[in-house]
Amino acid sequence: MSVLWVLGRLLYRAVLLILWLLLLIYLVFKMSERSDAIDSLPAQLEVDGVVLIGSESGIREGCGVAVLRMSPTLRMRLLREGLEALHDARQARGYTSEYHHFAPWQPTPTAGDEDEAISPIFLGLQCVDADEELAARIGEAARAKGGYYSTKPEGALLLLPREGLIVLGYFG
Amino acid sequence: MSLKPLGAWHFTVGLMAGSTLAYLLAVALGTLLPSWPFNAFFTPLAALALVLQAPYVWRPVAPHGRRWRFGAALGAIVLALVWLYYGHGWLP
Numbered sequence: 200m201s202v203l204w205v206l207g208r209l210l211y212r213a214v215l216l217i218l219w220l221l222l223l224i225y226l227v228f229k230m231s232e233r234s235d236a237i238d239s240l241p242a243q244l245e246v247d248g249v250v251l252i253g254s255e256s257g258i259r260e261g262c263g264v265a266v267l268r269m270s271p272t273l274r275m276r277l278l279r280e281g282l283e284a285l286h287d288a289r290q291a292r293g294y295t296s297e298y299h300h301f302a303p304w305q306p307t308p309t310a311g312d313e314d315e316a317i318s319p320i321f322l323g324l325q326c327v328d329a330d331e332e333l334a335a336r337i338g339e340a341a342r343a344k345g346g347y348y349s350t351k352p353e354g355a356l357l358l359l360p361r362e363g364l365i366v367l368g369y370f371g
Numbered sequence: 372m373s374l375k376p377l378g379a380w381h382f383t384v385g386l387m388a389g390s391t392l393a394y395l396l397a398v399a400l401g402t403l404l405p406s407w408p409f410n411a412f413f414t415p416l417a418a419l420a421l422v423l424q425a426p427y428v429w430r431p432v433a434p435h436g437r438r439w440r441f442g443a444a445l446g447a448i449v450l451a452l453v454w455l456y457y458g459h460g461w462l463p
Contacts, residue, residue: 211423212380218420219387222394225413226453233457248459252408 236265236367238293240356241301243285244365245270253327262370264323266333269363277347277360282306285347285358298352307346307357317341317348317355323368337366381435384427385442391421392443393450407454 229252236252247268254263269277276284282304291299309317320341324334340346340359347358353371358364394417401407427439 215384215387215420215423218416218423219391222391222413222417222420225410226394229408230453230457249457 235293236267239265239291239299239367240267240365241288241290242292243273243288244358245273246365247271250364251327251329251333253329255326260371262319262323262326262368264320264327264329264366264368266329266337267365267367269358269360269365274360274363277358282347285349289349301349301351301356304347304349306344307340307348308342308344309348316350317357317368319350319353319355319370320357320366320368322370326370336362337364340364378435378438381427382438382442384424385439385444386446387442388421388424388428388439389443389446389448390450391417391424391446393447393454395421397450397454407458 232254233249233252237246240246247270250266250268252263252265252267254261273284285304288304289301291301293299321334321338324337337357337359340362341348341357345359345361349356354367354369357366357368359366395414397407398409398414398417401409
């Protein structure tokens with residue numbers, strides 16, 4: 200058995216391992232991105248699952264969006280109590296900094312300047328090339344009654360109880 | 372100088388094949404269940420990895436075929452659990 204054959208075989212095994220490790224690293228990144236998105240929400244917002252989480256990062260700036268399924272408990276609470284249910288939901292559960300502090304909640308529909316306030320959500324959806332139907336569904340719901348939104352530095356959070364969605368977007 | 376096909380290596384290759392195949396199947400399911408991340412770079416890379424593993428897929432060398440199959444089943448199950456957790460897992 201020649202040395203070259205053995206070296207070739209070792210190289211083949213190394214390539215297999217490297218490709219697999221790259222996939223594992225990517226999956227670990229996606230899990231940490233998911234965990235970070237949930238940590239960025241106030242503790243009062245219970246989540247039931249993930250619809251879409253995506254981001255794009257530059258050297259210092261980034262953009263992205265997290266579309267999560269709202270828990271049935273939160274959905275019922277919002278439909279029953281409205282804005283009052285969100286009175287204390289102002290600080291991200293995983294962070295104590297001012298950057299992760301949300302402004303007082305407002306009811307939808309958004310229009311004019313308010314549309315500008317939740318622009319990080321739509322920019323985030325564009326940024327991750329989100330499914331058009333999902334983006335349109337979120338846009339329509341934001342411009343109708345029944346939802347709630349809040350802003351934070353370089354970001355916005357939108358709650359759509361009728362759609363059962365929590366949408367967090369950031370840009371900057 | 373030789374490189375003997377060790378059982379541990381066949382188990383590892385099985386693990387890689389099972390998890391990569393499960394990842395690709397989950398991506399395919401992603402057209403129905405969009406919560407699983409599709410990535411334009413990693414998905415073709417995973418497909419390439421699976422193609423490169425083809426010799427082990429069609430010819431798991433005896434007596435290590437059983438280890439390969441065990442590795443593949445374990446890899447596929449773990450990846451399926453990760454997929455379920457990502458989309459529907461328990462959240463605080």
